[in-house]
Amino acid sequence: xxxxxxxxxxxxxxxxxxxxxxxxxxxSVGNNLLAWYQQKPGQAPRLLIYGASSRANGIPDRFxxxxxxxxxxxxxxxxxxxxxxxxxxQQYDNSPFTFGPGTKVDI
Amino acid sequence: EVQLLExxxxxxxxxxxLRLSCAASGFTFxxxxxxxxxxxxxxxxxxxxxxxxxxxDTYYADSVKGRFTISRDNSKxxxxxxxxxxxxxxxxxxxxxxxxxxxxGAIDFWGPGTLVTVSS
Numbered sequence: 001x002x003x004x005x006x007x008x009x010x011x012x013x014x015x016x017x018x019x020x021x022x023x024x025x026x027x028s029v030g031n032n033l034l035a036w037y038q039q040k041p042g043q044a045p046r047l048l049i050y051g052a053s054s055r056a057n058g059i060p061d062r063f064x065x066x067x068x069x070x071x072x073x074x075x076x077x078x079x080x081x082x083x084x085x086x087x088x089x090q091q092y093d094n095s096p097f098t099f100g101p102g103t104k105v106d107i
Numbered sequence: 108e109v110q111l112l113e114x115x116x117x118x119x120x121x122x123x124x125l126r127l128s129c130a131a132s133g134f135t136f137x138x139x140x141x142x143x144x145x146x147x148x149x150x151x152x153x154x155x156x157x158x159x160x161x162x163x164d165t166y167y168a169d170s171v172k173g174r175f176t177i178s179r180d181n182s183k184x185x186x187x188x189x190x191x192x193x194x195x196x197x198x199x200x201x202x203x204x205x206x207x208x209x210x211x212g213a214i215d216f217w218g219p220g221t222l223v224t225v226s227s
Contacts, residue, residue, distance in 0.1 A: 001169065035213035037152070044202055044217035045144075045152060056215065088152050092212045095166035097142075099152040 002027055002091050004100035011105045019076040021103045023089035028069045033093040036065055036074045039102075040085045048087075049074060079105070108133045109216045113203050116221030123193050123225070129186040129203030129218060136184040137161065140211040143177065143188050145199035146220075153199070156188065160209030171197075193225045 003026040013019055023034065032052035037045040047056040049065035052072055062077040076083055084107055089100040115127040129141070143155040156177040157166045165177050176189040186203055200222050204214035 033212065037214075039152075044219060045214070046217075047213055047215050050213035056213075086151075090152075090154070090213065095157070095211075096168045097154045097157065097166070097211065099144075099154055102151045 001096055002029065002094055002098055004089055004091060004098055006087075006089060006100040006103045008103060009101075011103060012107065013079055013105065014107060015079050015081055017079050019074075019079055019083075019105055021074040021087055021105070023067075023072040023074070023100050025070045025072075025091060029072075029091045030093040032068050032072075033091060034065075034067075034072050035090045035092065036063075037088045037090065038083075038085050039088065045088065076105075109205060111203050111205060111216060111218035113201060113218045113221035116201065116223045118224045118226065119193055120227050121194060121225055124189070124191045125193065125223060127188040127190065127201055127203075127221060127223070129188075131184045131186065131205065134205070134207070136179075137181045138207065138209060140206045140209055141177075141179060141186045142204040142206070142211065142214055143186075144202045144204055144214070145197075145223075146202070147196075147199040150199075155201070157211040158186070159211060164211070166211065190223070193223075195225050197223060198225045199223060 034052045036049040039045040053065045110132045142157040174192045200220040202220045205216040
């Protein structure tokens, strides 16, 4: 099983600032089959990024993904008030298709 | 518009069984891979099980293997999760998710979830 570790656990920032979230895998994620999701309280998750760097439909271009192998990042270039939430990475290279523990981005 | 609606959650005693359903609409169900993900209160996302569009491939988390069975009825556009030998640690909000290709991968669409509580 591929174990994903996310850091930091909490990121305290202000609107307009840049956020950089990290996701590290216990073994290489083939073909960069890694996704990022945003989840707000009381809501289902929303897909942001798939294939490590492709934005899902309707996702603003301030969200970008990068990385390969075992190290991946999600960058939010300029935080908007609605961006403060939990963020999870998920690998879908090998079953079980595990999630990371999440990073909370708060004010 | 893709719509997913889970049902079948509730209170069940340890060792009991429950069957969750996820009714899908707004898309060609057969062409979509489907997934169950759960989330305990205040905790992170926990991938549970997935099934390919033609039901040829099924996958399970180690924690549910041998106890849960995923299936789908492509004629009724419904995804199922049969849960047996339930434990307290299975208590969670269960989401179904859909991906617009037959092979499992990232989850593009999510339902609102159905709550399962395992308690005596």
